[in-house]
Amino acid sequence: MPEALLAVSVVWIGVLVAATVVVLVRTSSPFTRILTVDTIVLLVMAFLLVLAIGRDDGVFVDAALALGLLGFTTTLALVRVEREGEER
Amino acid sequence: MTEALASLLVVVALVVMTLGVAGLVRLPVLRLQLHAAAKIGAVGIVLLSLAATLAGSGVRALLAGAFVLLTAPVSSHVLAAADDEEGED
Numbered sequence: 001m002p003e004a005l006l007a008v009s010v011v012w013i014g015v016l017v018a019a020t021v022v023v024l025v026r027t028s029s030p031f032t033r034i035l036t037v038d039t040i041v042l043l044v045m046a047f048l049l050v051l052a053i054g055r056d057d058g059v060f061v062d063a064a065l066a067l068g069l070l071g072f073t074t075t076l077a078l079v080r081v082e083r084e085g086e087e088r
Numbered sequence: 089m090t091e092a093l094a095s096l097l098v099v100v101a102l103v104v105m106t107l108g109v110a111g112l113v114r115l116p117v118l119r120l121q122l123h124a125a126a127k128i129g130a131v132g133i134v135l136l137s138l139a140a141t142l143a144g145s146g147v148r149a150l151l152a153g154a155f156v157l158l159t160a161p162v163s164s165h166v167l168a169a170a171d172d173e174e175g176e177d
Contacts, residue, residue: 001095001143016109023113031171032118035125038163041114042129044104045152049136053094053143062146065152068133072159076166083170085175 006054013047034078041071090142097139105132118171124160129160 017040024036043065052060094153100158104127 001091001098004100009098009102012106016105019109020142027123029118029171031167031174032121035118035121035167036112039109039125039128042133042156043105043109045156046101046128046131046136049133049140049149050098051147052140052149053098053136053137056144058145058148061140061149061152065148065155068152068155068159072155072163075163079166079170083173 001054003054005020006050009050010047012035013043013050017043017057024029029080031079034082037070041067041074045071094139094143097109097135097142101132101135101139104128104135108132119168120166126164129156133157 004015020036020039022045024033024040027033027036045067048060048064048067052064100130108124108126108131110126111127112121115124118136127144134153137149137151140149141147
């Protein structure tokens, strides 16, 4: 993978994360906030995968897989908490 | 050859992710934002995992893509159902 593409991809994913954080700050619906957090997790997974391609090191793929698992369960748990209040 | 294909897949995945985030930013309601955000995972991450597999990271990369592909609909459904239930109050 050319170095220029790696650099541009990394910076561009940073821009996307910044845009998603803006949505997170500006929105008022709690479920939109949960969706935004899930999107940020997916974008960080993408960042790790791009690094795995660029650096040709398999450890980033393992990190991306772990983050995906955690992000999914976090989304489900956050929706559960939002629906049922803080008692559980 | 596979390196060039992996680079192309990365570019396409980034374009799709940009469109997904643009939808998340610009659409007004959660129901519509769910449509955009699901593409980031189901298309973007899957294409990136394909690119990682082509670039030599092995079949583990496909595992990450397959997991996100299978769980993205569950996340969207759970969010939509909870939002639906909240609106009934």
